[in-house]
Amino acid sequence: MARYRGPLEKLSRREGINLLLKGERSYSEKSSAVKRNFAPGQHGKENKKLTQYGKQLRSKQAVKRIYGVLEKQFRRYFEEAAKKEGQTGEILMQILESRLDTVVFQMGFAVNRRTARQMIRHGHILVNGSKVDIPSYRVKENDTIEVKESSRNIQQIKEGVDLAERLGRTPAWIDVNKDQFKGIFVRIPSIDEMDVPVDVQDIIELYSK
Structure with missing residues (x-):
């Protein structure tokens, strides 16, 4: 899978979260993630209710896109976190933050x-x-x-x-x-200190199926 090279804020709109991918623009009202807070595409404004699987998938995609990690590498991080003692979700986020x-x-x-x-x-x-x-x-x-x-x-x-x-x-x-x-x-942060815009448990459940 190649890296995404399209409009970055389109990814934020797809996830319904400002992923802060553009730098200064992402923190302003000029951001399309703020001005057009709906999914891109013809049916983007439709209020579709996600299934549980859909919610889990979107959570995973959002975290991958925030940290710029592709699927294969992200899966390896999850497997590493799952093997360690402690909460898998927190360890996964600590790996990404380090x-x-x-x-x-x-x-x-x-x-x-x-x-x-x-x-x-x-x-x-x-x-x-x-x-x-x-x-x-x-x-x-x-x-x-x-x-x-x-x-x-x-x-x-x-x-x-x-x-x-x-x-x-x-x-x-x-x-x-x-x-x-x-x-x-200085130190590895706890998950409570990180600004994680999704429920990391969604990712754990998705990969644990």
Whole structure:
């Protein structure tokens, strides 16, 4: 399955949730996810009641799209979470939140996760002083993430820092010094701290059938 390359806000409209895929526009009233809060297509405005399976499927699709993960990889994350001791849904979300692309986004070095993936692949991000160019790299507690010094004037990175400062968006489990373009992934968050717009139990039930 290829990555989706169409209009990003169309995905938000499909899920009925603002997935915050566009950066600054997603936080404003200009967002089509806000202005046109109904599914795309000829019958998008029809109020269709979802079946239980349909609700579970939409929850899974929404989380996949938020984190930019394809089905095969998402399924592997679920299987990993299911094997560990604890609540599978919480562990699944913790795995997703500890991906390097998500951490770079949460630190404010990119306006969205898609841009964060691009920055990582192009070698602009260091983990504990070493270049890491794999967006799915799993960040560990107390790892230091920073923008390479020669990359700090890149417009996309400056836009991310500016947006994060204006929104005041820094999660409690991350410590960031935006002046130094550096942050520490202090700890793994609990699911109660994450802004998860769906019922994760839907995903567990879907995959457990």
